[in-house]
Amino acid sequence: MKEKQTYSVEFKEQALSKVLQRGSRTVGSVADELNMNLLTLRKWMRGSAAANRSSDSGHAKRPEDWSPEERLLALHESHGLVDEALNAWCRERGLFAHHVTQ
Incomplete structure (x- = not known):
């Protein structure tokens, strides 16, 4: 069984920045470029969106x-x-x- 990968806060922030500025590229292609699981990246995106909603005015x-x-x-x-x-x-x-x- 594959060992669970852990990521630093800095990596997570950079990955989210990259995926939000991806243009016409897919989330999957960004995940491949970062050599990470697509589902993990999508989970981070959902978490980031929820955090932004809760921190609105x-x-x-x-x-x-x-x-x-x-x-x-x-x-x-x-x-x-x-x-x-x-x-x-x-x-x-x-x-x-x-x-x-x-």
Whole structure:
């Protein structure tokens, strides 16, 4: 059985940088170039995307953790939206309509 490969933080950062700047190349070709498993690289990409989503501006926090300014901004942005428009606005921010009405 093949031994599990471990990678340094620096290598992981460089690999993610390379795959994000790959242009028209496939993720598989970048993984081959780096001599690493495609699934490992894809896992790192998912983890990086999740980390970026959670570190975005105040919308990543739970609505109950918002500051009064963030609450007011959300109410201002969503004012007048109904049905599908309100749902679309909420989806973009990872919310549900009941968060706005609270």
